Every structure is written in C-alpha cells, then in structure tokens.
Amino acid sequence: MSVVAERALPAVAGDKSFAGRLFGPALAGTGVAAEACWRADGGLRVVANGRELLAAAVKVEASGFNAERVRLSWYDDAAAGEYAFFVESPEARAICGQNAPAAHAAKLRGALAAQARTDRRFRLGWGVIGAVVLLPFLLLAIFAFNADPLARWVVGHVSPEQEAVLGDMTLAQTRAQMTLRDRGPAVDAVRSIGEKLTAGSPHHYRWFVAERDELNAFAAPGGVVVVFSGLIRAAKTPEELAGVLAHEVAHAELRHSLQAMAKSLGLRALVSLALGDLAGGTVSDGIARLGELKYSRDAENEADREGLRRLLAAGIDPRGMVGMFETLARSEGGVLPDVGKEKGNAGDPASEKTDKAAAKDAEKAAEKKPVRVAPPAFLSTHPPTEERLASLRQLLATAPTGQAPLAIDWAAVKASLPQK
Amino acid sequence: MAMDVVDYEVFGSEMQYVEVELDPGEAAVGEAGAMMYMQDGIQMDTVFGDGSQQSGGLFGKLLGAGKRLVTGEGLFTTIFHNEGTAKRRVAFAAPYPGKIIAINLAELGGTLICQKDAFLCAARGVSLGIAFQKKLGVGFFGGEGFVMQKLEGDGMAFVHAGGTLKAKTLAPGERIRVDTGCVVAFQPTVDFDIQYVGKIKSAIFGGEGLFFATLTGPGKVWLQSLPLSRLANRIVMSAPAAGGRSADQGSLLGAGVLGSILGGDDD
Numbered sequence: 001m002s003v004v005a006e007r008a009l010p011a012v013a014g015d016k017s018f019a020g021r022l023f024g025p026a027l028a029g030t031g032v033a034a035e036a037c038w039r040a041d042g043g044l045r046v047v048a049n050g051r052e053l054l055a056a057a058v059k060v061e062a063s064g065f066n067a068e069r070v071r072l073s074w075y076d077d078a079a080a081g082e083y084a085f086f087v088e089s090p091e092a093r094a095i096c097g098q099n100a101p102a103a104h105a106a107k108l109r110g111a112l113a114a115q116a117r118t119d120r121r122f123r124l125g126w127g128v129i130g131a132v133v134l135l136p137f138l139l140l141a142i143f144a145f146n147a148d149p150l151a152r153w154v155v156g157h158v159s160p161e162q163e164a165v166l167g168d169m170t171l172a173q174t175r176a177q178m179t180l181r182d183r184g185p186a187v188d189a190v191r192s193i194g195e196k197l198t199a200g201s202p203h204h205y206r207w208f209v210a211e212r213d214e215l216n217a218f219a220a221p222g223g224v225v226v227v228f229s230g231l232i233r234a235a236k237t238p239e240e241l242a243g244v245l246a247h248e249v250a251h252a253e254l255r256h257s258l259q260a261m262a263k264s265l266g267l268r269a270l271v272s273l274a275l276g277d278l279a280g281g282t283v284s285d286g287i288a289r290l291g292e293l294k295y296s297r298d299a300e301n302e303a304d305r306e307g308l309r310r311l312l313a314a315g316i317d318p319r320g321m322v323g324m325f326e327t328l329a330r331s332e333g334g335v336l337p338d339v340g341k342e343k344g345n346a347g348d349p350a351s352e353k354t355d356k357a358a359a360k361d362a363e364k365a366a367e368k369k370p371v372r373v374a375p376p377a378f379l380s381t382h383p384p385t386e387e388r389l390a391s392l393r394q395l396l397a398t399a400p401t402g403q404a405p406l407a408i409d410w411a412a413v414k415a416s417l418p419q420k
Numbered sequence: 421m422a423m424d425v426v427d428y429e430v431f432g433s434e435m436q437y438v439e440v441e442l443d444p445g446e447a448a449v450g451e452a453g454a455m456m457y458m459q460d461g462i463q464m465d466t467v468f469g470d471g472s473q474q475s476g477g478l479f480g481k482l483l484g485a486g487k488r489l490v491t492g493e494g495l496f497t498t499i500f501h502n503e504g505t506a507k508r509r510v511a512f513a514a515p516y517p518g519k520i521i522a523i524n525l526a527e528l529g530g531t532l533i534c535q536k537d538a539f540l541c542a543a544r545g546v547s548l549g550i551a552f553q554k555k556l557g558v559g560f561f562g563g564e565g566f567v568m569q570k571l572e573g574d575g576m577a578f579v580h581a582g583g584t585l586k587a588k589t590l591a592p593g594e595r596i597r598v599d600t601g602c603v604v605a606f607q608p609t610v611d612f613d614i615q616y617v618g619k620i621k622s623a624i625f626g627g628e629g630l631f632f633a634t635l636t637g638p639g640k641v642w643l644q645s646l647p648l649s650r651l652a653n654r655i656v657m658s659a660p661a662a663g664g665r666s667a668d669q670g671s672l673l674g675a676g677v678l679g680s681i682l683g684g685d686d687d
Binding site for chain 2: 021023024025028029030031033063064065066067068069071073081082083084086088118119121122125
C-alpha cells in the first residue's frame with residue numbers, strides 16, 4: 001500500500017531532489033545516504049543504495065537532536081517496518097520545502113516552527129538565568145549612578161536619636177585609638193566657639209580635644225566633634241579654629257558622614273549580593289569604618305558654604321576659615337615647619353617624608369571606595385584644592401566685615417596644651 | 421579537508437588504551453594529556469584550538485579554543501604527525517576505568533553527538549564542536565547538561581566512557597529509556613528527550629531520580645554502564661574521611677543513608 005514499487009534505478013533525476021539519510025528495515029542501522037524528491041500525488045520517491053522506494057502516506061515532523069532535522073517517515077507493509085528519511089542540510093531542507101505538495105507544506109512549516117520554538121525557549125531560558133545572575137550587577141550600576149539621591153533618601157529616615165547612637169559608637173572607637181579630653185581651657189575654647197556655630201541644632205553636640213600632632217578635626221554623626229591638638233597649635237587666632245570647626249559642624253549638620261556610610265553600606269551589600277559573599281559582618285564593618293569615610297568634593301564645597309554661613313550667623317570673622325585652609329595647604333604633610341622646629345624632630349626630613357608618603361598613601365586609599373585611613377589626616381580627607389580656596393575667597397568678597405574678635409585668650413589656650 | 425585513514429588496536433579490558441597506526445605523513449589529534457607512548461619518528465605538535473583548522477586565522481583559532489574550554493577540554497590540542505618513512509604507532513590511554521569505542525564517522529553520516537569530555541583522539545581532520553542541548557528539560561534533567569560535544573568529519577574518532585559500553589542500533593521509532601548520565605553518544609537523527617518516571621513513589625524511593633533519558637531512533641546510540649560521577653560518588657562514600665555520606669542517583673531516601681546504617685560498610 002505505502003510502498004508502491006522497489007526497483008533498481010540510478011538516481012533521482014532533476015534538481016528538485018534533496019539529500020538526506022535513510023533509515024529502515026534491511027538498511028544499515030546507522031542509516032544510508034539517500035536522495036529524495038516529492039511526487040505530484042503527495043508521495044515521496046527515495047533512492048538509496050541504487051534502489052528506489054516509493055512512499056504514499058508520508059508523515060512530516062521535526063525530529064532528531066534538538067529537533068533540528070526534518071523527518072519524513074512512512075510505514076512499509078511489505079517490509080513490516082517503518083522507514084525514516086532525514087533531511088539534513090539547510091539547502092536540502094529548502095528544496096524539500098519549496099517543492100512539497102500542499103498537503104505537506106503546512107506540516108513542514110509546523111516542523112520548522114517547532115524547531116524555532118525549541119530555539120526560542122532555549123534562548124529565553126538562558127536569558128532568564130542570565131538576568132538572574134546579572135541582576136545584582138545591574139542594581140550595582142543603577143546604584144553607582146544614583147548613589148547620592150539614594151543616600152540622601154536613606155539618611156532622611158534616620159532620626160537625630162539614632163544618629164546619636166552612631167555617634168556613641170564612633171566615640172567609643174575613637175577613644176580606643178587616641179586620648180580624648182573633654183575638659184580644660186582648650187576644650188572650653190572649642191566648646192564656646194562650637195556652641196555659637198550650632199545654636200538651634202537638633203543634635204546634642206559633644207566637644208573633644210585629642211592629643212595628636214596631626215592638623216585635623218572631624219565630626220562624627222550625632223554631634224561628636226574632635227579637634228586634634230595639633231590643629232589648635234597651628235591656628236594663629238581663635239577665628240582660624242572657628243573656620244575649621246564651622247566646616248566640620250557643617251558636615252555633621254548636613255549629615256555627610258551618614259550619607260557616605262549609607263553609600264558604602266549599600267555598595268557593599270550590593271557587591272556581596274553580586275559576588276556572592278553573603279557572610280555577615282557588612283553592617284558592623286560599615287560602622288567600624290564610619291570615621292574613615294571620605295567625603296566627595298561636592299560635599300566639601302557644600303560644607304564650606306554652610307560653614308561660612310554659620311560663621312556669619314554666629315558673628316565670627318569668616319576670614320579665619322581661609323587663613324586656616326591656607327595654613328593647611330602650606331603645611332603639606334600635616335606638620336607645620338615652625339611646630340616642627342619647636343618639637344625638634346618633625347622638621348627632620350626623614351619624618352616629614354614619611355608623613356608625606358603616609359598622606360599620599362591615604363589619598364590613594366581614599367580613591368578606592370571603602371577607605372581605611374586611621375586616623376584621617378585632614379589633608380587627605382579634606383583636600384584644600386585651589387578651586388575650593390578660590391570659591392571661598394569669592395564668597396568672602398561679598399561677606400559683611402567688622403565682626404568683633406572672639407573673646408578668647410588664645411595664647412593661654414595654646415599654653416594649656418601639654419608641652420612636648 | 422583530507423581525512424587520514426588510521427588503523428588502530430585497542431588494548432586492555434577495563435582500563436584501556438588505543439594504539440593508532442599512522443602511515444607516513446598521517447596525523448592524529450589527541451586530547452592533551454591522553455598520549456601514553458609513541459614510537460620514534462612521530463612529531464608532537466601542540467596547537468591552540470582543536471587542530472582541525474590549520475589555516476583558520478587567529479580568530480578561528482581563538483573560537484576553537486573557546487569552544488574547547490566550554491566543552492571541558494584543554495585550550496590546546498596535540499597533533500601527532502608521522503614524519504618518518506615507515507608506519508609508526510602512537511597510543512592514547514583512557515583516563516578512568518571504562519571502554520574505548522572506535523567510531524567511523526563516515527558510516528554515521530559525518531556527525532556524532534557525544535557527552536562532553538568523552539573525546540579521546542581522532543584522525544586529523546575530525547573537528548570538535550559544541551552541540552548545545554536546546555531542550556531545557558533535557559538540559560536540566562537529562563544527565564548530560566547543556567553542553568555536549570559534536571564530532572564532525574569522515575575519519576575515525578575514539579571516544580571513551582565509563583564501565584562497559586553498549587552500542588545499540590535503534591530502528592525508526594524504536595525507543596529506549598536510559599538512566600540519566602548513561603548516554604555517551606548518539607547519531608544526530610536520534611531524538612534525545614526525558615520522561616518522568618511516572619510514579620511519585622518510584623521517583624522518591626526508586627533510586628533512579630525523577631526522570632529517565634529517552635532515546636528514540638532511528639540511529640545508533642552508545643550507553644555506558646558506569647558514569648564517572650557515579651564511580652566517584654561511590655569512592656567518596658567509602659572513603660573514611662568522607663563520613664559515609666551518600667548522594668547517589670538523586671534518590672531522596674535511597675540506599676545511602678539507610679544503607680549505611682543497616683548495611684555496614686560493605687557497599
């Protein structure tokens with residue numbers, strides 16, 4: 001019925017034949033190379049091993065590995081077995097499709113569609129897996145471009161009380177690193193200036209003087225302000241100290257350290273999500289590095305402007321700010337030459353060099369994100385760039401003058417610091 | 421591409437090696453590290469990529485090497501070239517207990533799909549490619565993963581697999597169900613799919629996992645009795661340092677945990 005005849009014939013004539021591989025009864029199990037062509041009545045004529053097979057009821061489907069091949073099969077009553085002809089190459093498949101009788105054309109299209117579907121599912125499946133793998137990286141990219149607004153939003157949800165808790169933690173850590181004094185003429189001077197600058201603030205400020213020679217001061221969240229004694233020694237007038245204090249208080253009021261912490265924490269959380277390091281310690285680590293965060297240049301400029309505003313509001317001569325910054329810029333390694341002479345050892349080129357190298361290293365470390373600069377050197381965390389000084393001088397040009405000098409016996413304050 | 425016709429002989433029973441005879445000027449490509457010995461007069465040349473495209477340019481070579489990385493092979497292939505005037509022999513050894521099968525690609529229509537890592541050596545001219553398993557279900561549960569190897573050409577290729585190998589010729593429409601992981605190689609006309617074991621009880625307690633691999637003819641298939649992972653699993657299980665933990669065959673409550681309690685350490 002299906003196979004009409006099986007005769008010895010040379011080959012299928014004409015260019016409408018397509019090559020493939022034939023499997024079936026009495027043929028090699030691994031198949032034989034064959035050629036086939038469609039017949040007008042919808043049947044198939046296949047020539048293999050020099051023999052001709054004629055098939056009437058041909059089934060068309062996608063088959064083989066990945067359903068990549070078109071399979072034309074039919075049942076042979078005489079041989080009591082099924083024959084299967086596989087159209088292999090794309091060229092052969094094109095010829096097969098073009099010349100197929102109408103009855104089979106739809107099925108051929110269906111077979112191709114089935115193959116396309118497998119392909120599509122494969123791509124979709126891997127697309128989903130890829131998306132899952134890449135999602136943290138995508139989040140990381142989004143975060144990197146929107147870090148500032150995100151950090152501001154997060155920080156907006158932190159109350160002054162919570163900030164004070166963070167301040168306590170920082171204070172405890174700072175105490176472990178250096179001696180903090182909370183009484184004495186120097187602390188009183190710092191407090192009296194600071195309270196003028198922070199009038200009306202929701203934060204409860206605490207003022208400390210650290211026994212360190214570096215020219216530095218920092219404000220932790222929650223109103224913990226630490227001034228290094230080196231800075232007090234270097235300041236020529238109380239107004240210069242007020243300038244630095246105003247800048248630091250501005251950082252605290254604007255919550256720059258909180259924002260930087262939010263950024264660093266978010267970054268670390270995302271990085272660990274992306275890279276699979278989910279082993280805890282993220283939060284605690286972030287707190288540990290709270291005091292070592294680097295502010296962005298924008299934050300520095302913002303703090304300069306806000307500090308200036310606070311100085312003016314408190315009726316303090318703002319020119320001290322510029323004076324102090326110039327002193328800082330000149331001092332390079334963080335130790336003033338005259339202070340060095342006084343101490344007799346810091347002027348030593350070797351130690352100055354190491355100071356410089358340390359500052360440079362700190363700067364390099366600060367460029368990489370989570371910073372470890374302990375303790376922060378004012379020059380590395382607050383680079384007094386020419387631009388900053390220029391913009392400050394510009395702001396000062398329009399500032400009112402004639403403020404009364406601060407009523408502080410500056411020489412006595414300096415003298416109260418432990419002599420070395 | 422001119423194919424080199426090589427004569428060969430397989431030695432050994434459970435841990436085999438194949439000795440390939442090269443006529444003057446003939447060459448064979450071997451998996452890096454598979455060479456066991458070679459006679460004088462055979463030049464060894466290590467090439468970047470799979471060695472079949474000698475003039476494919478840098479990009480072609482890089483692509484070939486990348487493909488080899490994906491299929492778990494080394495970046496380099498070694499070509500063994502007979503520079504002498506007489507017949508010379510070079511031998512390639514299987515890396516773990518099992519059988520080496522010699523496959524004449526010309527008889528199969530030029531293409532063979534096999535599990536990755538199965539390739540041992542071949543006549544020069546046989547190219548090694550990737551055949552991605554595009555059916556997601558088969559890729560996840562079929563036991564062979566998503567990446568398989570495709571050997572193309574008209575020459576002899578030698579494939580290695582674990583345990584005893586069964587070559588089976590499937591008639592059109594004939595179907596065989598195989599434990600996942602036991603499929604070594606098949607002709608591309610064979611439909612490789614998976615089938616759910618059918619009963620939840622079998623799935624959990626049967627020890628065969630949730631799915632069978634099914635192979636539907638026509639075409640020739642090769643099955644291995646002992647996938648390397650299963651052998652490795654047993655070795656690790658019986659290693660004193662491993663504490664006898666079992667994860668055999670995806671069975672949730674199989675022979676492993678209960679067996680180690682009830683059966684002592686004789687398995």
